[in-house]
Amino acid sequence: MNKLLLLGAEAIALGALDAGISGVYAYPGTPSTEITEFIQRDPTAREKGVRSSWSANEKTAYEAALGMSYTGKRALVCMKHVGLNVAADAFINSAITGVNGGLVLAVADDPSMHSSQNEQDSRVYGKFAMVPVLEPASQQELYDAMSFSFDLSESLGLPVMIRLTTRLSHSRAGVERQEPREQNPVGSLPSSDRYVLMPHNARKQYDLLLDMQPVLEERSEQSWLNRLIPGSGKTGVLAFGIAWNYVMEVRQTYGLKWPVLKISQYPPPRKQIKALFDSCDTILVAEEGYPVYEELLRGYFDNSAVRGRLDGTLPRAGELSADNIRSALGITEKKGLPIPSIMVNRPPELCKGCGHRDMFDALNAVMKTFAHCQVFSDIGCYTLGALPPFNAIHTCVDMGASITMAKGAADAGLHPAVAVIGDSTFAHSGMTGLLDAINDRASLTVIIADNDTTAMTGGQQSSATGSRIVSLCMGLGVDEAHIRTIIPLKTHLEKNIAVLNEELNYAGVSVVIAQRECIEAAAKKKRQQAAKP
Template sequence: MNKQLLLGAEAIAQAALDAGISGVYAYPGTPSTEITQFIQQSLQARDSGVRSKWSANEKTAYEAALGMSYAGKRALVCMKHVGLNVAADAFMNSAITGVHGGLVVVVADDPSMHSSQNEQDSRVYGKFAMIPVLEPSNQQETYDIVRYAFDLSEDIKLPVLLRIPTRLSHSRAVVAGAEAIPQNQLAPTQEKNRWILLPVNARKGYHSLLEKQAQLIILSEFSKFNKVIPGTGDKAVIAFGIAYNYVMEVIRTYNLNIPVLKLSQYPLPEKKMSEFTEKYREILVAEEGYPVYEELLKGFFGDTKFRGRLDSTLPRTGELSPNILAKALGVKTNDEQAVPSIVAPRPPMLCKGCSHRDLFDALVGAMESYPQRHVFGDIGCYTLGALSPYNAISTCVDMGASVTMAKGAADAGLFPAVAVIGDSTFTHSGITGLLDAVNDKSAVTVIISDNGTTAMTGGQDSSGSGKYYDICKGIGVDESHIREIVPLKRNFEENVRVMKEEFEYDGVSVIISRRECVQRIKSKE
């Protein structure tokens, strides 16, 4: 088959297309965005009518994918790790309903928090939901494992979680594809009771999920993605997912002879694990993410045979690397040069000409006359307004939290209570919070910074474009307090005045600050 140079994310997309998906559902989020983007740009997807438009958030994406599965077709749903928190309700319950058409949920974790608020490990979610988890080590294996995942999902009638870290999602390698298969025919499930999670059915569904666990373990025992790389000595390594690459890099570079158990399919193969672990005196457990299985292997009383993140053999947080593994395996590496002190940090910043810049200038100006200067921020490029010279926002927690945190602070008496939220984040998770504020007549000012796109992740379409005024009006914001401004230097005075007027209003006000993203304009040129 043809060979292509693909990002890990793109390998997932190509494999899903070749596996005959009828749709991909996703909300953009680093490091998962490129999966859906690849499908949106794929001729193969266009020719076979694969639907691929962005969803409003991860929960709507997940539910739509589940609906497609209900109808008998294969669906892919993709998100970043924290997106699974948003989709968690649907995700957990889909393990109880099970699936009909194959459903693969890709969750891209971000250890080291390159572009995220935390480094939560999605394998924990997989274990929590008791569904199979696949964690490939490289791009080719990613392609192969996605093909396998769809078959597995249909065979055992469960969603399958595929977990990849940033480094695999955003790294290219040559990938060979296999022959594409056609999409499933429309064939909705006839087992409706399985999908109606009334307690009487849910109990049955849960039992059926529990009964499947033994079968899942057997599948892992015989999985070609779990394998032993032989070696001698009384020390060994258990390497999960991408950690396997770093271990093998060190073993090859320094000519070590250490047995390795590579694991990429969960739940863990019990027999394989016990046969391997009982042979060795000391075992390094290398996991990219939380020490999930190290903790399990060590047990409550802390079996010292197992080394890893919990006993400082590996760092407790952050991504692994070849050098970290070399040290853990007792290899003395050369003394590397340090970064010269002349090198200054270069953090990301708002682009030249960015509309958020002029918004923050006006906002800082408007806040100046108040003794309490707190602005509740949100997730997007405009989070960079927290940095100098603006120092304009005080919080960034989760998608949509600006609106509801401002509301809670207003309820506590904070004045003014101001939220800044991007257009895409507002439709992702801000609308319901605004409704709470309207119903409670909270004295909040919500500034929607509308640059017409989901900019942080590279300029994807924003699901509410052109509808923000109507949305706010529709949920009951008084029209005389829905203001529209254009963030430009020449409008500074006027924008400050509008903001102050709305801060002073004892009720819910919305300021829509609208100017297109400069990157978006550039990409259109």
């Protein structure tokens, strides 16, 4: 089949496979998860031995992909936008070492925060690292850009970032498939002067990276991803990435003729942009996310000529839309009758029968006996414990923050200091916080909600569950007598309350593992078993 109906995330996955990758490295995070899942399901990927297991976190994923690249093989690494915060150290430094085999970082941003803590723009990281960034505008462009980006990575010796957003990642379109290429052979590492970032090497490599910037800009000037749609009039539009779709929808709907410069490869093509500014009095800058290039262009050109997010012409936060673009261009449209409210929006909630419900019932019962009822939580399904009827948790900042924030509160004298974290998040970035607590002999109770999966992103394999969590906690130095396991069921409520009460009153580090399989994962497993012949 040469033409397939694919999600944007799946187009990246198939494009990477056809570009000859030898491995994909990722930690699940919406809206990037489907990239790795597609590769895990693909029979050809299994036949060719493409490595596709989940990594413990985004930093380990990026570093492993970098190691594969150093051997000459092609590697894909995937994450959501906030995951790049975790991988930033390796990503920024890999731009200085450079790469050997092609290394492509696919980052899925989440404007409007559909399932995220913020809507940060990964293009800022790409600009910071001074590497090429591609922002395709369609599923076909995503697919085609994968082969292009791996070739670009190898020709420049640099990692390449591909940025997509939720709307593109999770929408479908037809994709024309090209002939796949074979994987690269394993080769020896190039000179250690390049890859050992001691200061005298790093300075030389950094100078080389700076010297390459004009080359990157010239590549962008020539890129098939950047092109002008000619037109007439004194208003022009700079459309970045997915915003190009909204701009062209308005242009076609209203029969407009103004010129549009589509930009999907960075650093931006300065000559093409200057030509547009020279031919127009006003430029609307349409970019999904932060006003990254609008701000830059205001410094280059007459500030009064630039319109966009910074001056309120387009909304400062959230996703763009065709309506935003239409309004920004001064096109008024008669509004119809308002749509009546049929039903009140229903907030998200924990699944019926979820073990987290029984865990929070027990925790709430114990916390009521203390003067301070503050619980530090983390990112996962259990974060919904902040909502009624539980109202059981009071913070959620970033992956792994529950334990370290609870430790800080314990250092300040709060008692009890309680952290709630999931099994996958504990493996991702909770263990180091627990080690800090042990080293400082903090008075802290960590509740690990172990549902045997990474449930929030669809039930991917967790890096640590069950007895492995016990072993990890013991290895870090938690007293075995204060590593307790409870089964969060209504029939165990009184027993669970007793265990939690004992550990919350203990003047030291204790861990309570609330262990019960996710009901959705269990049901899925049962369906799969029933489907077997």
